[in-house]
Amino acid sequence: xxxxxxxxxxxxxxxxLGVLGEKWTLLIIRDALVGITRFADFRQSLGVAADVLxxxxxxxxxxxxxxxxxxxxxxxxxxxxxxxxxxxxxxxxVVGALQQWGDAHLPWSDGPSIERRARRTGxxxxxxxxxxxxxxxxxxxxxxxxxDVYPQ
Amino acid sequence: xxxxxxxxxxxxxxxxLGVLGEKWTLLIIRDALVGITRFADFRQSLGVAADVLxxxxxxxxxxxxxxxxxxxxxxxxxxxxxxxxxxxxxxxxVVGALQQWGDAHLPWSDGPSIERRARRTGxxxxxxxxxxxxxxxxxxxxxxxxxDVYPQ
Numbered sequence: 674x675x676x677x678x679x680x681x682x683x684x685x686x687x688x689x690l691g692v693l694g695e696k697w698t699l700l701i702i703r704d705a706l707v708g709i710t711r712f713a714d715f716r717q718s719l720g721v722a723a724d725v726l727x728x729x730x731x732x733x734x735x736x737x738x739x740x741x742x743x744x745x746x747x748x749x750x751x752x753x754x755x756x757x758x759x760x761x762x763x764x765x766x767v768v769g770a771l772q773q774w775g776d777a778h779l780p781w782s783d784g785p786s787i788e789r790r791a792r793r794t795g796x797x798x799x800x801x802x803x804x805x806x807x808x809x810x811x812x813x814x815x816x817x818x819x820x821d822v823y824p825q
Numbered sequence: 826x827x828x829x830x831x832x833x834x835x836x837x838x839x840x841x842l843g844v845l846g847e848k849w850t851l852l853i854i855r856d857a858l859v860g861i862t863r864f865a866d867f868r869q870s871l872g873v874a875a876d877v878l879x880x881x882x883x884x885x886x887x888x889x890x891x892x893x894x895x896x897x898x899x900x901x902x903x904x905x906x907x908x909x910x911x912x913x914x915x916x917x918x919v920v921g922a923l924q925q926w927g928d929a930h931l932p933w934s935d936g937p938s939i940e941r942r943a944r945r946t947g948x949x950x951x952x953x954x955x956x957x958x959x960x961x962x963x964x965x966x967x968x969x970x971x972x973d974v975y976p977q
Contacts, residue, residue, distance in 0.1 A: 676848070680931070683933050684855070684924075684927075684939075685923070685924045685925075685926075685927025685928045685931065685932075685933065685937060685938070686851065686852065686855045686923045687852060687927075688931040688933070689923040689924070689926050689927035689931060690848075690851055692931065693923075694846070694851065695848075696828070696842075696846055696847075699838065699842055700839060700842065703836070706969065736931070737930070738930075760929075760930040762964065763926055763929065763930060765954075765964040765965075765967065766922050766925075766952055766953060766954060767919070767922040767923055768838055769954060769964075769967070770918050770919040771841040771842065771845075772836075772837045772838045772841070773837075773918075774837075774841050774915055774916060774918075774919055775836075775837025775838060775839075775840040776837045777912075777915065778890075778912040778915065779832070779837065779840040779841060779843075779888070780837075781835050781837065781840070783835070783973075783974045784972065784974055785837060785972060785974065786835040786837070786971065787836075787969050787970060787971055787972060787975060788969075788970045789954070789967050789968065789969055789970070790967070790970055791954075791956050791962045791968075792966045792968045793966060794956065796956040796957055796958065797956065797957050798954040798955060798956050798957075798962050798967055799954070799955060799957075800918055800922065800952060800953070800954060801918060801952070801953070801955050802917075802918060802921060802941070802943075802950040802951070802952055803950060803951060803953050803955060803961055804946065804949065804950050805951075806948065807960075807961055808959075809955055810943045810950050812914065812915065812917040812918055812921075813914065814944045814945060815917065815921070815942070815943065815950055816941065816943075816944045817858065817859050817939050817941055818939060818940045818941070818942055819938065820936065820937060820939060820940060822933065822935045822936055822937065822938040823938040824938070
C-alpha cells in the first residue's frame with residue numbers, strides 16, 4: 674500500500690516517496706526503464722513475492738506512473754503488460770541518481786553493472802544540478818529556499 | 826533494518842535502496858540537508874516512532890552516510906547529533922530529483938514548498954543528465970548499457 678499520509682504532505686519529496694518509497698517500487702521502475710513489461714519478467718528479475726509485486730504495480734498504475742494493458746498469447750489466458758507513462762519515464766533521472774550514488778559510495782568490487790551514455794554521441798552522462806542557463810552547479814552550492822507553502 | 830540481499834546486488838540502484846530504501850530514510854536525508862541534526866528535531870519533523878528513527882539513523886551511520894557525535898547541554902544527559910558525511914551530502918541530487926518529480930507529477934495545489942537555487946547566482950536549478958562536456962542530455966536520449974558485470 675502506498676502511504677496516504679506521505680502523499681498528502683506539502684513536501685514533494687514526501688509525496689514522491691509516498692508513491693515510490695515502498696520497497697521494490699523503484700526497482701520495478703529500473704526494470705521498466707530497460708524494457709521489462711510483463712509480470713513474470715518483473716518477478717524473475719526482482720525475486721519478489723507475486724502479491725507484493727502485484728500491490729506495487731497496482732499503486733504505480735493508480736498514480737499514473739505505469740499503464741496496464743491486456744494481451745493474450747495463443748492458447749494462454751489474458752495477461753497484462755505494464756508500460757511507463759511520461760510520468761514514469763521522468764523517473765529515469767531519479768534511478769540514474771541512485772545508480773550514480775551507489776557506484777560512488779557503495780561500489781561493487783568488479784565495477785558498475787551498467788553505464789549511461791547519450792544515444793546520439795555515445796558520451797558518458799551523469800546526474801547533476803543544472804541552472805536555467807544550462808550550467809552545472811555543484812550540489813554544495815545549491816541552496817534550498819522555503820516558499821510560502823512551507824509549513825511554519 | 827537495511828536489506829542485506831539488496832546490498833549485495835551487482836546493481837547499484839539495488840545497493841543504494843538496500844541502504845536508503847526503507848521508509849523514512851530519504852526523508853531523514855532531506856531534513857539533514859536543511860540542517861537538522863538532533864534526534865528530537867528529526868522526530869518532530871517526521872512524526873515517526875523513536876525506535877524506527879533510531880534504527881534508520883543507525884543504518885545511515887553504519888554505512889557512512891551520517892556521523893553520530895555526542896553533545897551535552899548543561900543539566901542534561903549526553904545526547905547525539907547526526908551530521909551528513911560527504912557520501913550523505915552527495916544524496917542532495919537524489920533528494921532534488923525526487924522533489925522535482927513530485928512537483929511535476931504529484932503537484933500540491935498551492936505549489937512547491939521549497940525551491941532550489943544556485944547560491945552564487947540565485948538562478949533556479951533542476952536535476953538532469955549532463956554529458957562529460959557539460960551539455961544537458963534529455964532523459965529519453967540516455968541509453969542504459971550493460972557492462973560485463975551485468976548478471977547474464
